[in-house]
Amino acid sequence: MAAKIILPDFRITPTIDQVGIEERVARFTTRSIKKESKMQGLKMILNMIDLTTLEGKDTDGKVKQMCYKAMHLHDVIPGLPTVAAVCVYPSMVKIAKESLIGSGVKVASVSTAFPSGQSTHEIKISDTKFALENGADEIDMVISRGEFLKGNYNFVFDEIAAIKDVCGKARLKVIFETGELSTLDNVRKASDIAMYAGADFIKTSTGKISPAATMPVTLVMLEAIRDYYYATDRMVGMKPAGGISTSKLALQYLVMLRETLGGAWLSNEWFRFGASSLANDVLMQIVKQTTGVYQSSDYFSKD
């Protein structure tokens, strides 16, 4: 990290022109990704996935099975990468960690009273500590949207900084729940607050609110990451989550990433897809690229 970072005034973060953002996104979607660049992109996508299950009805068995899938996406095709991480509730971290030993696949845990974040400071801290003690490599926290929308930016900043302190070496992803922030200006503001407070990743959504990740919202966040990088020399990662379930859309996200932040971000160290059903669609496309025919979804394991 650069020696000294001057905190900006978060009340006057840069403005965003929604029409301009949408036009730029439309340009990304006209890029034609074919043949070897498609295959390469698809494998990159697999390797960037945070395979996710965040349900009240999650069981040890389900998490175990998902972890196996994370390491063995589709053994019929040799040479496929693993996913980047599995993403689970704190109570499932232990079982996930055990299942993934030696695989290189990380365990990410949501925390801070996910998904609403409606709890006390102490509970959010202990929630995070619990996940870390059980072996979480990464923490996906949610911001207090209520305080943010109230204009209480210092509160949001301090909360992120406090969780970052608890995280230590574990990487911190900060979820904005952009579907609740209502404007792109707010998305930009939240991005700046989170990055200056120490976030290693910024993330769009919990997946519990619609709309979840969209390309315009992600572009605003990528541009915020770019400005932060210009200003501080520190790279911050990006994780769109929820709503990305097709290969085509995921490839368009990669195009957007490539043309906004460049090659350095094109790895799972700096970019993740939070998704549960994306992996199988990508696998289906990879099989199609390899064999020339589509297989039905029955040929791909669902975990």
Place this chain on the structure above:
Amino acid sequence: MSKKKEITKAKLDFKTDWAYAPAPEDSGHISLKKQYDLFINGEFVKPNSKKYFATYNPATEQKIAEIAEADEKDVDKAVKAARKAFEKWSKLSGKERGKYIFRIARLMQERAREFAVIETMDGGKSIRESRDIDVPLAANHFFYNAGWADKLEYAFPNRNPKPLGVVGQIIPWNFPLLMAAWKIAPALAAGNTVVLKPAETTSLTALKLAELIRDSGLPNGVVNIVTGAGKTGAAIVNHPDINKIAFTGSTDVGKLIQRSISGTNKKLTLELGGKAANIIFADAAIDQAVEGIVNGIFFNQGHVCCAGSRLFVQESVADIVIRKLKDRMETLIVGDPMDKNTDIGAINSKEQLLKINEYIKIGKNEGAEIYQSSCAIPSKGNFCRPTLFLDASQSHRIVQEEIFGPVLTVQTFRTIEEVIEKANNIPYGLSAGVWTDKGSKIFNLTNKLRAGVVWANTYNKFDPASPFGGYKESGFGREGGLHGLMPYLNL
């Protein structure tokens, strides 16, 4: 966020292992003849001179076809055909005229892919632009004007609008099909007949349009298309039986035309050169403004009369804007126009490339700091890297003269008064762009900028319903919208 002291050496790198594989547009479906004749009185006829000239693909330098060269006799034949057709066409009800124009619009949509591919082959613009902008917009001009054909009395109440007669139209090479549509559609809607000459380097889509018009069943002689260079154009301008000249092209030729027709009662509209100011204020949405700068100057290789070729940036954001602009330029793909991923295609002709390179030399000699993107360009064909001239000053020739290529001059300003003065301090007045988050600032500037079109927080947006045209040496008369119908009517 964007003050000078906060900018570090952090550098984005857009060279990645993940490259886009070539994605060439299929051109197997188009049909082109080896030789094209003149379209007069509803049929293709051999030129009187028997002379033909070649048209080339500027990206590959390969010959595509031969085009007939029309002389005075051919033009006379075309004008006579148009005059004869005028008798019936002008008496046709507006509703019937509208039907024909609608039919042309629909046929153009049906053949959109073919038109897009040929436009790109002949002119060098990227297939993305021909496909997404030129061809759909050309069809929209026909649709829009078709709708007015039977409503002229309502458009100009109590004025008893009547057509002028035979109109001569001369169009440039930067938007060959779009300019043809832009000229022909309102002329027909108003009840005139047409003799149109496309530019000599880009005649093909106009000739394909001639085929389409023939297929549409439009009465013979209502639209005549004669091909050739300056001499053919002069024959149209000087023909005694033409009632109106509509010209889009260079200011020099525009002046020549105005001189030629002085003393006659021919009507005239001119849409000429430009050197637009694109003004970025500190409070603008910077990333979107950078995108607007790119669209403003690199759209269609900068071959756009309304291109935002003079960038004015408020000094407090100049560093960050230029840094972002340079990064954005690194992601522009220059190359094969037929590739669907190409952003900037080929320069239209060798001649134009020489002119652009000459201006780049002038800019260097004048002491402006040059920056070009590091992209690879094909070794064959006419290509030019996107280029910036930083620290340009108002008295530089690169700031005063129209370059008509992907070359942008950058100046900074401090106050609104200063930027208005500099923006207006130019012989041209076609267009301008203003980027700010403040609505009041936009209205203040639109009133004070001497430009026919002022875009706010966007650039190079075109719509058939919106009038387009210039002040000063950018010409006079408006095209598009109701204003665009007026020059084709006796009101």
